[in-house]
Each structure stands twice: as structure tokens, then as C-alpha cells.
Amino acid sequence: MGETRRFAEVGVGDALPALPIELTTSLIVAGAVASQDYTPVHHDKKAAQAAGMQDVFMNILTTNGLVSRFVTDWAGPDARVTHLSVKLGTPNLPGDTMTLTGSVREKDDAAEAVVVDVTVKNAWGNHVTGSVKVILAAGD
């Protein structure tokens, strides 16, 4: 967990540190259970295969949780996320790696918030693309 990032010290175009995450069955199942999403395709390989997938795949809440964490890891404990928006793409399957990258698209001076564009890639392309709006700590 980094230090709290101040609104004044952040500029448009600033890149967030890339975050690669190894995709394991444990992560996918733990994310599904932690989000109370027991839809079988997220924990039961046979159900996933019956649905045309090769294995269990990550649920949307886990993806959102990881995207949100990626931004707050950078923004620090005082930051507050207000919007999270994603377009869904290729599935996250065990054995692959998802890599989150992002950069500051705009600064909202009135709200002391920034909008971070986020791209999450896996071997198949874009897992999700989207943006997170986060209110940063006021400058000291």
C-alpha cells in the first residue's frame, strides 16, 4: 500500500505502476465466494465446460474489486472511489496472467478527483477496459 497521493501532485498523463496478477483457480474461486457469487461457472469446472468454456472464469465482481484495488493501491488510503465503469472483453481463465495498467485521463478540480483510464490485458486481449474516478486527498 503506497502513501496517500495528493491531488496537487498528480498530473494528466501520469501512469500508474502496472500490476500483473497470476490467474489461478484459487483466485477465481476465492473472488467468486468473497463476492457471494455462487454462479456455478465461477467455481465448478464441469459447469463452466458445459457452458462452453474450458475452465472456471473470473466473475465481474472480482474484476471490479481488482480494478478498484489497482487504483487505490496507487491513490492511497485517503482516496475515495466514486465511479467504476468497465467494458467487458476476454475471459480470465486459470493459467493466464492479467496485467492492469492505467493513466490519469483528467483532473476534476472542483471535486479534487481524477479519472484514471484502466486497461486489463490477458493472453487473449483486453479482459476489460474502463475508468475509475477517485477523489484524492487534498494537498497539504
Added chain:
Amino acid sequence: MAISGKEREAFEKKLEAYVGLDIGVEDHSRNPINAAMIRQWCEAMGDENPIYLDSEVASGSAHGGIVAPPAMLQAWILGGVAMAAGEDDPADKQRELHRLFDAHGFTGVVATNTEQEYLRYLQPGDTVRARTVIESISEQKATGLGIGYFINTRSVFKDQNDDEVGSLTFRVLKFEGAEVPAEASGDSGEGSPAGPPQRIKPALAHDNAWWWDVIETGELPIQRCAECGVLRHPPRPMCGECQSTDWDFIRSTGEGEVVSFVVIHYPEVPGYTYPLVVAVVELSEGERFVGNVVDVDPGDVSIGMAVQASIELVDDELKLPVFRPVSV
């Protein structure tokens, strides 16, 4: 085939009746916001933000105390283990709408977008409930997955004081000719990848299969006219100079220089790394060859750059010559 004419008109009339409808089911948190579920979430996500678990740090932060991760919003109201049974609440208008689509051949379902707004972070002890409205249904669209309709729903979350704490919009595509059955009401529309992405395989035939056989041995062959000695690539049956169909081949040293190149950024095809440098390389023997230049910043590639070929596996099965800059 998609329904058409009067049948489609009647179907779309039925759809219209659902637009603006509250789905009739209120979801609520079965437990108040609590540390146990927060901890489980943070551990799964690898989220070490102290505002979720460390009351001392949280109290000193802008949040004033422990808060729940914002992306957990929907987790508080999901059904848990009961979801595995997949039983529908008969009162749920959203399910009813999906069944109407199913009955007209639009059996596929895939989520395409979600958007969440958090008006405040939830705190331990809070309770939430959500009501969902079918906001809109698109016109019929031709999509990569097939013909279908996009359905937008919006769920508004309120706390124990009836104050709104956040909202969730969800966009799904109901489409025809689904290869992915409804249970996969899943998270991506890209079908069913089996294993890591593989390159497009060459079409092998009488006139070129020999070339790929030599590549398999780790060497880079160049076809040569047995009559006049002119080199040619890609492999073909007749010499363009003397029209002889007699040929043999030489083994290239793989040394060459970049004659021209492009850097591909988009679209990204699975199995390749982007930005992708595709170059025309003139081999020292004189023949030109198209291949990727790898292990180099695309900005550093230049015309005239000296490169060396190496025959390598580019996926699980396919061997190809790839080029690397020769360090000087």
C-alpha cells in the same frame, strides 16, 4: 434466422412493455456490513488498504473509521450458495424478460458493460437493499456474437435510513444462435478459448510443405533454381527467370538487414505481442523475407538495421524465423 416481419413487430411490442419496469424483486443484505466479509474480500483481492481492516489507521484517515471496499457493493446483496441452484424467483420481471427472449430464439446472454457509482462508502453495521429497473432495451443489433438486443438495467442501493448509497448499471446482450448457454450468463463474449492463444497455421501443400519441414529442423531454407541458380521466396514450383521447375535450396545464414517495416498497434490478434514489428528483411544471400523483429523497442527499429534470424517456437507448435537486432 432472426424473426422478421409481423412476428418481430409483435415481439418488439412485448419488449416495450418491460422498459421502465421495476423488476419487482428487492435484494437486501442478509447480514449488516461486517468485518468478516470485508476480510474475506480483501484477502481474495490481495487488497491491503488499511481503511478496510485496521481500525486505528482507518480512524486517522479521511474515512474516519473502517469502511467496506466500494466494489463490494453488489456482494452485500448477492444470493450466495442458493445461486448455485439457479432457481428463478417467479416474480422477477428481469428473468421473465430473459425467458421471453429465449422463447424467440435469443437464448445467448453475455454481459458487456457495468458501471457503478458510490455516493458513500459503507460502514460496519450498515444494511443495504437494492431495487432494479429495466432502463432500456435497444433496437435489434447485428453483433459479433449474432443478432440480438442490449438490455440496460439499473439497480439503486439504499441504506437503513433510506438514503441512496450507490448504483449499478448493467448491460447485457441477449443474442441468437448462442454457443454459450444461458448458465454462462457470464462475463465475456469471446467464446471458449482452449489453452493459450495460438498463431494462425500456414496452409501446407505440395509446393511449400518442404520449406516448413526444414524450418522444423531449425534452419532457414531459401529455394534455388537448379537451372539458373536464382533464389526465390516464398516457395513456388517454377523459376520466374528461366521457367525451370527443377529446384533445390540453400541454408541461409540468417544474417540480413531491415529494408522496410511497419509497427502494428491495432487490431490486436491473440497470440501476438503488441506493438508488433513486421519487417521486410533482405538476407545476406540476397532474397527478401517478411518476419517479426523481436526483443526490441519498436522505436529503435530502423531501415538498414542489421538483424539475425533465429528459428523459434512462437506458440505451442509453430516454429518461425524471428529477427533480432545484431548488437554492435
